[in-house]
Amino acid sequence: MTRGPVRLDVSVNYAAPRAGVPAAASFRKWVAAALKGRIREADLAIRIVDAKEGRALNRHYRGKDYATNVLSFPAELPEGVKLPLLGDLVICAPVVAREAAEQGKPAIAHYAHLTVHGVLHLLGWDHNNDKDAEAMEQLEREILAGLGLPDPYAGE
Structure with a gap:
């Protein structure tokens, strides 16, 4: 676990109408919360897309022909290259x-959850089996609670 401030470079790109979509500062806050105590330095980009682009990306990268809520693309750096690029x-x-x-x-709570969820994927967390899913969901709950947000899995 790392201590001290995290140096973040979070680029937020809006490729969809902004109505109802949080400001870049909110996304940065959620990313910082997800990374706190885990890594000290990170560069990542967040792109907010419409359904057409979301569907195209999901189809191309995952073979699923529908728009999904969040896609995570971890950086694939060459062997020996040490950069803070997270993905x-x-x-x-x-x-x-x-x-x-x-x-x-509230939409803002869902955006926060999906941002945290996506960042955890960039860090290598996954939910391919019940044990991993439970661990990842618990970590998401803890991060979101630290932000004053409700349990995203309550009622499931």
Whole structure:
């Protein structure tokens, strides 16, 4: 576990209408919370997309022909290269808005959850089996609680 301040370079790019989408400062705060105590330095990009781009990316990279809420693209650096490049997140605004409405939660809380979830994927966390999923979900709960946000899995 690392201590002290984290040096972050988080680029947020809006490729979808901004209505209902949090400001870049919010995304940076959520990334910082997810990284706190885990790494000291990170560069990453977050791209907010529409359903068309989200679907195209999910189809191309995962073979799934629908827009999903968040995609994580960990940086793949050559052997021996040490850079703080963590990777990229793609968040699909219309999917986030729809899911938040369906789940009866504030959109901002869902954006925070998906940002934290995506950052944990960039750090190597996964949920391919029940044990890993439970550990990742618990960590997400703890990070979000530290931000004053509710349990994203309550009621499931």
